[in-house]
Amino acid sequence: MYKIFLRKSKPSKPDSSEDLSPSSSDPVQIPGPNGVVSPPVRSNSGKRMSSAVFPASVVSGIEPLLPFKDVPNSEKLNLFVSKVSLCCVAFDFSDPNKNSIEKLVKRQTLLELLDFVASGSVRFTEPAILAMCRMCAVNLFRVFPPSYRSNGGENDDDEPVFDPAWPHLQIVYDLLLKFITSPCLDAKIAKKYLDNAFVVRLLDLFDSEDPRERECLKTILHRVYGKFMVHRPFIRRAMSNIFHRFVFETEKHCGIAELLEFLGSIVSGFALPLKEEHKIFLWRVLIPLHKPKSLGNYFQQLSFCITQFIDKEPKLGSVVIKGLLKFWPITNSQKEVMFLGEVEEIVEAMSVVEFEKVMVPLFLRIACCVNSCHFQVSERALFLWNNDQIVDLIAHNRQAILPIMFTALEKNAENHWNQSVLNLTLNVRKMFCEMDETLFMSCHARFREDEAEQSSAAEKRKETWERLEKAASVKPITGKTAVLVTPLATSIAC
Secondary structure, three states: OOOHHHHOOOOOOOOOOOOOOOOOOOOOOOOOOHOOEEEEEEOOHHHOOOOOOOOOOOOOOOOOOOOOEEEHHHHHHHHHHHHHHHHHHHHOOOOOOOOHHHHHHOOOOOOOOHHHHHHHHOOOOOOHHHHHHHHHHHHHHHOOOOOOOOOOOOOOOOOOOEEEEEEEEHOOOOHHHHHHOOOOOOOHOOOOOOOOHHHHHHHHHHHHHOOHHHHHHHHHHHHHHHHHHHHHHHHHHHHHHHHHHHHHHHHHOOOOHHHHHHHHHOOOOOOOOOOOOHHHHHHHHHHHHHOHHHHHHHHHHHHHHHHHHHOOOOHHHHHHHHHHHHHOOOOOOOHHHHHHHHHHHHHHOOOHHHHHHHHHHHHHHHHHHHHOOHHHHHHHHHHHHOOHHHHHHHHOOHHHHHHHHHHHHHHHHHHHOHHHHHHHHHHHHHHHHHHOOOHHHHHHHHHHHHHHHHHHHHHHHHHHHHHHHHHHHHHHOOOOOOOOOOOHHHHOOO
């Protein structure tokens, strides 16, 4: 049937009962912006709609261009199916002058269908549901061309890409949304056609570069998830597959932020206690999403999802911290700043027992961040001591944390180049000293002893190398024996 729609062959003379093409004397209602229909205009013979483009109605005896008000209630569903079938043709919107009359008639028909579905006057039958799902599939499900734009959020100057077909696609999306939320739609019947395959194709559309389309898809997916409870486990698994493919294969996807925003609303509705599959989803899907370079594009939504899990079950805080330490960025300072912000939110909500499970590896990493040459990383790590709840946890476990942090704080106080970091470091040292002066002085003495040992070891290494160089300089070279030469032996006189 699609080949018939798209073939532009010369039409044969149709019967009066099957001709969908208006003659030169038939007025064509052209909708303007916002769906307002302008006064009728007459199409000339040079722009007559081809019956090869618009096929005859699949419902015998029903003229699809008739308005709904002109048919009795008993025939409205047949007219609905006829109009939906008329819209099962996709046009090329990259050329605004191509099939312009047919595009306008299709737009008007879609707007009529939208008004009819919104009115909720007739309960949808199985053929009507089938026709509607087929029409949405034909118009919406498509393969996106390869994207050559920079990926990963490193170039913030990229402007969003807008699909030229959006004015048409928006009406189809609105129609699908009204159809799904209509009280006249029986979910038990509709689930046979809004099935798993339909849901997968719908999720694939989240890779669209047009942000308007992704917002519409997010709303529709909400309604599908709410109305079709049988599809809920499958939707979560399908989203897991998208996230896994993004993290471990492509690292390219336009709709991760929207999918996570949708997921956040799902997590907030999880019943307590959390099922084991939800905890596995957190560990195997959400935490690895911290790995890609483009984390900044969806960090806010991801952080919200993880916070929702911890609010539901605080014991998961230590699990999330372990996952963050596993995927901690070593060479990406911007990601480190984001990780430190998320750590603060998580630790703030943790109990003392859960905090003690991860405090040693966590503060070993924070000590490295405090010593970072990038002042924003060091500054953000030191800002943790501005949080009263975190300070209370540190004070309660100062015997374990202060020995870890003391060396990093002393090195910063002696050598860091940034004045702001230097001031924050001195403030944190003062806080530790006020917490437990005896422990602070003990750590200070231990630090001086370690410095003396390191200095002595460095001096011994230097003396050992000097002896080796002296011995190598007096030993004759024989054969291919490798020798150690001094800098003086390899210097070039100028």
